[in-house]
Amino acid sequence: MSVETLKLCGILILLAPLIGAILAGALGRPVLRGNTHWIVIAGVAVAFALSVVVFGVVRGAADGAHAVQIPLYDWFTSGSGWFKVEFLIDPLTSIMLLTVTGVSLLVIIYSRDYMREHDKPVRGYERFFAFLGLFVFSMCALVLGGNFLLLYLGWEAVGLCSYLLIGFYYDRPSAAAAAKKAFLVNRVGDFGFGLGILLIYLTFGTLEYQAVFDMVQGGVLASGEPIATGRITTIALLLLCGACGKSAQLPLHVWLPDAMEGPSPVSALIHAATMVTAGVYMVARCGAIFTASPIAMTVVAVIGACTALFAATIALTQTDLKRILAYSTISQLGYMFLGLGVYAADSAVFHLFTHAFFKALLFLCAGSVMHAMGGIIDARYFGGLRKLLPWTFRFFVIGSLALAGFPFLSGFFSKDEIIHHAFEAHWLFGLVGLATAVLTAFYTARMVCLAFFGPERVPEGVHAHESGKWMLAPLGVLSIGAIFAGYLGVEMFGQGFHNFLGPVFHDTFGVHYSVVSAPGAAHAVAAAAHTGFLANYGLMILSGGLAIVAIAAAYFMYVLQPWIPGTIASAVPRLHRLFSNKYYIDEAYDAAVVRPLRMTGRVSVGLDNYFLDGLVWLATAxxxxxxxxxxxxxxxxxxxxxxxxxxxxxxxxxxxxxxxx
Amino acid sequence: MAGVTEYVIVGAALFALGLVGFLSRRNLIVMFLSTEIMFQGVLVNVVAVGRLHGGLEGQAFGLFLLVIAAVEAGLALGLIVLLFRRRGTLDADAWSAMRG
Amino acid sequence: MWDFLTSQFGFSIALAAFIMLGVILPSVAYCIYFERKISAWIQDRKGPNRVGPLGLLQPVADGAKFFLKEDFIPGHVDKPLFLAAPAIIFIVSLVGFAAIPWGGQWQIGDKLLEVQVARPDIGLLYIIGVASMAVYGVVVGGWASNNKFAFFGAIRATAQMISYEIPMGLCILVVVLTMGTLRLETITSLQAGGEYWIGFIPQWNVFLHPLAFVVLFITALAEANRMPFDLAEAEQELVGGYHVEYSALKFGMFFLAEYAHMITGSAFIAVLFLGGWHFPYLPWTQPEATGFFAVMCKMAVIGGKIVAMLFVMMWIRWTIPRFRFDQLMRLAWLRLIPMMLAMFVLAVLLLYFRLHRSALAPAGNLLILGATLWIAARSTAPITGRQLNMPEIRNEPTQTGAMPAEAV
Amino acid sequence: MSTATTYALYLVFALGGAGVYFMLPRTGRSRVLSGAVLASLAVFALLAVLAFGVIDPAHGSGYFYLFAVIALLGAGRVITHPKPTYSALYFVLVAVAVAALLVLQGAEFLAVALVIIYAGAILITYAFVIMLAQQSGSPIYDRQSREPFIAVFAGFVLMAAIAGRAGELPLAGETVDAALTAPAALAAQTESPANQQDDSAQEGADESNSLRMGVIIMVNYVVVVQIAGVLLLIAMIGAIALSRKKVPSDGPRAADVPLGEIGRKVKPY
Incomplete structure (x- = not known):
């Protein structure tokens, strides 16, 4: 691999969006105003073009050198340790870079029209684009970073951007509260994540990926001592804690639905396609650590399976389009974790890749609907938009079918791979995956039916109109991706995706496959052949059929015979209430965490006012x-x-x- | 080039004259002008004594002294303008309300 | 006597006597003549044409008038300062000549003399220092006149001169960074020597830093209180400004000082940016030429450059109207100073990469100019305190562009 | 410096003190003229003492006497003139004279910097403020000085203390100044990139005071330069904040709240 090219590309991928963001922030208000988007689009476009270059270079490289560690400069020294700024570029990085910059570019182009009302930029237009540029920079830094410190830096920076963007409409109390909630819940996860990184440093004396992973795989520290398995498990679980926070997995998922308070492009980019997948990326990246601890892998798989099923059930009863999509995102992220947990990391990343397309597409379509409905997104207030928004409808249907796992669309391929591997690991996991797939197809179809079918209903005083070219063009590009991205991973078409990613995982997730290990490239191909989709025709036909049946059922229930859902809900009122109240998890947190803390605060205030102030008064005498x-x-x-x-x-x-x- | 002692004495004289002005005048601006005179005396002294050591450190120090003088003048004038706006007088006695 | 004259010291005295008394003072007087001729030409009149052939003796007549009119001192003025002000401004405007290199080196016998009155290490800073003293004449004159109009003139002059000294200093810093010295004679000979760029462009700083040249020219206008920066003496607003109470010779000194200032400024710019006494392809104006004829040629060349710039200044005066005060301040603080700061950074960067004498310098200049104009065109004008306090702003169209009804 | 010279200096200072005492503004009968005579006498006596007792004739310079007289008389006028405008203008004179004294000591760069900064910027601002603040008449606080005797006594005792100490300084002879101008001293300090430039621009400037100042400041004291820059920035912000016109704000201001309650009931912003 030509290291110099990669180094230059890496630096520019980081700098271009950053410069765009800084210029947008500095010049936006006084100079650029309504044209601020150009500068950020330019920066991200440069980053995307260079990501393609990086991808080409990595793809063209010999198999033996699949990962390059590129040191840039020494950052700082602390105690006896030097911390460097360095890149790690391997197929995983390049795939992530392509996904991040590509989706970002489309979303930013989309935002040009979305952030306008009556063709006038909304208040904070410049701020919005500056934050988006900053986000792309942070996400690229997270992905490119060659050690845990940079990973942590990017991790926190995307968290910050997420906070800023959720709270974009800061004068709306719900948005401010949602932003705070996202930040605080992420803090819980990041606390564990930080502890994990500290523990890594404590154990291995370094934070560089390659060095740490080599030690884990070798089983001995640099000093020659063996590593305790308990230590590895602790590290893995702590890291997983961070991943749960960022990727909205089960105990810490509560922030993601609320994060829909942000503008729709933000939901599409940050809370569906890129940032929330950081956890998946991190677990895949730290495969060496996770796979060294069977306990941790089991926890990952269990959390993933539970989250997938749990979020899908909630999505069944929601009526807010964006909330349905948010729960669906949580559920799909659960799939990815399930895939990671059953040693199918390349399938998980594959699902991440396809999911980025169709989920971003769905969110952007939802944004388009919201734009047309004057800011209303709850499907109870409108319906039958099929005729009013013809293009949005088409794109939405494409995205929904991909999400539902309709045969031969992208979601179908990637999801079934995961289910297939889940069955291999344990029948229970497989069953949960399959059940979730059915639920997914059902609630997706339900969402489409609620919004686009049935009699035409529009909120009062809203002049519904199709969105402009700036918004429809990215939708078109994304829908092409949503249809065809899946074929990258199918044997018929050379199974390029898995072959490409194979070398990254064959030392970690790969060795645990029940295939005969062959050295080098042959191994990768062999592993890939096994992980592929067509390996199990029966499952394919089963899941595809189930998806079609679920879709048909939803169409029947919500369009043809709309009285059925209400009847079912009244038949099992408790279950319905449980679902529609999201299992009362927010209430549980409120009772278990928030109120005791508030009580403590009150007691402390009293203590401060009467006891400490008295002491201070004495001291000042x-x-x-x-x-x-x-x-x-x-x-x-x-x-x-x-x-x-x-x-x-x-x-x-x-x-x-x-x-x- | 000239000797050092006479410059030190002239510098001392300038310093002391500035001091007298600062102590005896009542106009705020003139008081600050007097401190500037003290700066001039210090400047002459610093350069002269610096020559004793054979380097340019004295002059470099003098340059930084100028910076300090500029800073002091800027802030002092800002303060004076502020005070003048408040009381309409430049008399230093008008501002003795902070006494214990 | 000959020995004294061929020592640098004696030579300087002789040069000072010759140039200052023999050349500058008459040329200051004739500047006024040319100003009147040029204004007449621009306004399609004849101009002075009564005294002597073509009116050439007009300055003599003017001078005689200055001497012979009653020298009146009003009773309410602060007399010592009132008398000191014209002297201060006149002296200051002439002292700057001392450091200007007029004609390179002159070989007399076996001695090589610099045709320059004084050759301090810090010639450039010396001229800035002297220029910064010029404001005292205006301020003292305005204050001592004990007259509201004069006082306003003085206040305006102070604010204006302090403001415009900053971009001027930055321009000069750019030159210093490019040339690496503070000696004016070295700056000249560095521009005179060396290859021609692209075969025919001399290595003058104006081609390296055109933007700095233009800004320095603007600030020189401002420092000399020339149109469009003559707010301190604006006749229509301040009936003459800081010299409203002056008469006869004292007024004449103010008047002449302005022209002396222009000449000093022009000579300074010529040395810094236009290669001083150097003229391309003319062998007598190369640094190596040291004969008597060469020195005369060089003096003629720098004289020609000064005259050309004086012409531009007069041309500007009769073409461009005066600024309003807030416009003047905005030009300095929001346009020139940021622009010159950017220039300064550019010069530092070029110096750091050893590219300070390359084609990147003019390119960077144009880039900065473009960026400034672009930002200036797109940014909203800041609301000044002046606008805040005045409920209605005359001379500016209303929001809709329509005239108020009662005005029609 | 001999003991006799020292005592002569003390005498001169006493004379000067008396002169300044008389010259300080006061109500009642003016004694400025007699004070001025005394003070001028003191200055010339000081120069005479210096000339005969301190200055080595081989290194003396007439310019020193000239500019010392200007500086001292100017400084005397600054502190004694009842009109602040005159004080400021006399100060210009002092600054120029001090600059000349610096040139005599070989500090050309510092001298020009002094003129540009003091005369060109600081003092004109002083003059500006004086003119703005005091447009007519001569108020009582300019015509009266406070405790002139104590002030003069303290000042001149300090002067005498320093001057008495100064007598023990070694005379700056050839050795000192030779070290200043020797190329060796320069070469020892010029390991800077500025001097390694093989550019012709450095020619003819390599011996100058300004170049050596630049090397010293930018190589040995570069941190101080940074600190100075920060100081100037702070001063700029401070001056802007001080002289800004107050915009009335809604809600309770900190000043309206009784002491001790700030931070408890009023948010800090």
Whole structure:
């Protein structure tokens, strides 16, 4: 691999969006105003073009050198450790870069029209684009970073951008609260993540990926001591804690639905396609650590399976389009974790890749609907938009079918790979995956039916109109991706995706496959052949058929016979209430965490006001007494002070003068 | 080039004259002008004494002294303008309310 | 006597006497003549044509008038300062000549003399220092006149001169960074020597830093209180400004000082940016030429450059109207100073990469100019305190562009 | 410096002190003229003492006497003139004279910097403020000085203390100045990139005071330069904040709240 090219590309991929963001922030308000988007689009476009270059270089490289560690400069030193700024570029990185910059580019182009009302930029237009540029920079830094410190830096920076963008409409209390919630919940996860990184440093004495992974795989530390398995498990679980926060997995998922308060492009980019997949990326990247601990892998798989099923059930009862999509995102992320947990990392990344397309497409379409409906996105207030928004409808259907796992669309391929591997690991995982797939197809179809079929209903005072070219063009590109991205991973078409990613995982996730290990490239191909989609025709036909049946059922229930859902809901009222109240998890947090904390706060205030202040008052009594005595010296006349100063100087001078005699 | 002692004495004289002005005048601006005179005296002294050591450190120090003088003048004038706006007088006695 | 004259010291005295008294003072007087001729030409009149052939003796007549009119001192003025002000401004405007290199080196016998009155290490800073003293004449004159109009003129002059000194200093810093010295004679000979760029362009700084040249020219206008920066003496607003109370010779000194200032400024710019006494392809104006004829040629060349610039200044005066005060301040603080700061950074970067004498310098200049104009055109004008305090702003169209009804 | 010279200096200072005392503004009968005579006498006596007791005739310079007289008399006028405008203008004179004294000591760069910064910027601003603040008449606080005797006594005792000490300084002879101008001293300090430039631009400037100042400041004291820059920035912000016109704000201001309550009931912003 030509390292110099990669180095230059890496630097520019980071700098181009950053410069775009800085310029947008600095010049946006006074100079660029309504044209701010150009500068950010240019920056991200450069980053995308260079990501393609990186991809080409990595793809063209010999198999033996699949990962390059590129040191840039020494960042700082602390104690005995040097911390470097460095890149790690391998197929995983290049895939992530392509996904991130590509989707970002489309979303930013989309935002040009979305962030306008009546062709006038909304308030904060410049701020929005500056934050988006900053986000792309942070995400690229997260992906490109060659050690845990840079990973953590990018991790926190995307969190910050997410916070800023969720709270973009900061004058709306719900948005401000959602932003705070996202930040705080992420803090919980990041605390574990930070601890994990500290523990890595404590254990291995370094934070560089390659060095740490080599030690884990070798089983011995640099000093020659063996590594305790418990230590590895602890590290893995702590890292997983961070991943759960960022990727909205089960205990820490509560922030993601609320994050829909942000503008739709933000939901599409950050809370569906890129940032929330950071956890998946991190677990895949740290495969060496996770696979060294079977316990951790099991936890990953269980969390993933539970989240997938759990979020899908909630999505069944929601009526807000974006919330349905948010729960669907959580559920799909659960799939990815499930895939990671059953040693199918390349399938998980593959699902990440296809999911980025169709979920971004769905969110952007939802944004388009929202734009047309004057900011209303709850499907109870509108319906039958099929005729009013023809293009949005088409794209939405494409995205939905891909999400639902309709045969021969991208979601179908990637999801079934994961289900297939889940069955291989344990039948229970497979069953959960399959059940979730059915639920997914059902609620997706339900969402489409609610919004686009049935009698035409529009909120009062809204003039529904199709979106402009700036918004439809990215939708078109994304829908092409949503249809065809899946074929990259199919054997018929050379199974390029898995072959490409194979070398990254064959030392970690790969070795645990039940295939015969062959050295080098042959191994990768063999592993890929096994992981492919066509390996199990039966499952393929089963899941495809189930998806079609679920879609048909939803169409029947919500369009043809719309009385059925209500009947079902009243038949099992408890279950329905449980689902529509999201399993009461927010309430549980409120009772378990928020209220006790608030009580503690009240007690502390009382303590501070009466006890500590009293102590402080006592402590100040002495200086106050002294001041009472010394007050007389302050004549208030400047020259008076000067005279005393001068007298002092003269005395000093005379002392010096005579002391030397 | 000239000797050092006479410059030190002239510098001392300038310093002391500035001091007298600072102590005896009542106009705020003139008081600050007097401190500037003291700066001039210090400047002459610093350069002269610096020559004793054979380097340019004295002059470099003098340059930084100028920076300090500029800073002091800027802030002092800002303060004076502020005070003048408040009381309409430049008398230093008008501002002795902070006495103990 | 000959020995004294061929020592650098004696030579300087002789040169000072010759140039200052023999050349500058008459040329200052004739500047006024040319100003009147040029204004007449621009306004399609004849101009002075009564005294002597073509009116050439007009300055003599003017001078005689200055001497012979009653020298009146009003009773309410602060007399010592009132008398000192014209002297201060006149002296200051002439002292700057001392460091200008007029004609390279002159070989007399076996001695090589610099045709320059004084050759301090810090010639450039010396001229800035002297220029910064010029404001005292205006301020003292305005204050001592004890007249509201004069005082306003003085206040305006102070603010204007302090403001425009900053971009001027930055321009000069750009030159210093490019040339690496503070000696004016070295700066000249560095521009005179060396290859021609692209075969025919001399290595003058104006081709390296055209933007700095233009800005320095603008600030020189401002420092000399020339149109369009003559707010301190704006006749229509301040009935003459800081010299409203002056008469006869004292007024004449103010008047002449302005022209002396222009000449000093022009000579300074010529040395810094236009190669001083150097003229391309003319062998007598190369640094190596040291004969008597060569020195005369060089003096003629620098004289020609000064005259050309004086002409431009007069041309500007009769073409461009005066600024309003807030426009003047905005030009300095929001346009020139940021632009010159960017220039300064550019010069530092070029110096760091050893590219300071390359084609990147003019390219960077144009880039900065373009960026400034672009930003200036797109940014909203800041609301000044002046606008805040005045409910209605005359001379500016209303929002809709329509005239108020009562005005029609 | 001999003891006799020292005592002569003390005498001169006493004379000067008396002169300044008389010259300081006061109500009642003016004694400025007699004070001025005394002070001028003191200055010339000081120069005479210096000329005969301190200055080595081989290295003396007439310019020193000239500019010392200007500086001292100017400084005397700054502190004694009842009109602040005159004080400021006399100060210009002092600054120029001090600059000349610096040139005599070989500090050309510093001298020009002094003129540009003091005369060109600081003092004109002082003059500006004086003119703005005091447009007519001569108020009482300019015509009266406070405790002139104590002030003069303290100042001149300090002067005497320093001057008495100064007598023990070694005379700056050839050795000192030779070290200043020797190329060796320069070469020892010029390991900077500025000097490694093989550019012709450095020719003819390599011995100058300004170049050596630049080397010293930018090589040995570069941190101080940074600190100075920060100081100037802070001063700029401070001056802007001080002289800004206050915009009335809604809600309670900190000043309206009784002391001790700030931070408890009023948000800090």
């Amino acid at each position: 002495i200086p106050r007494g002294l001041a009472f005595v010394l007050r007389g010296l302050q004549g208030g006349l400047i020259q008076g002070y000067a005279v005393s100063m001068i007298i002092g100087i003269i005395i000093l001078a005379l002392v010096v003068f005579f002391a030397e005699r």
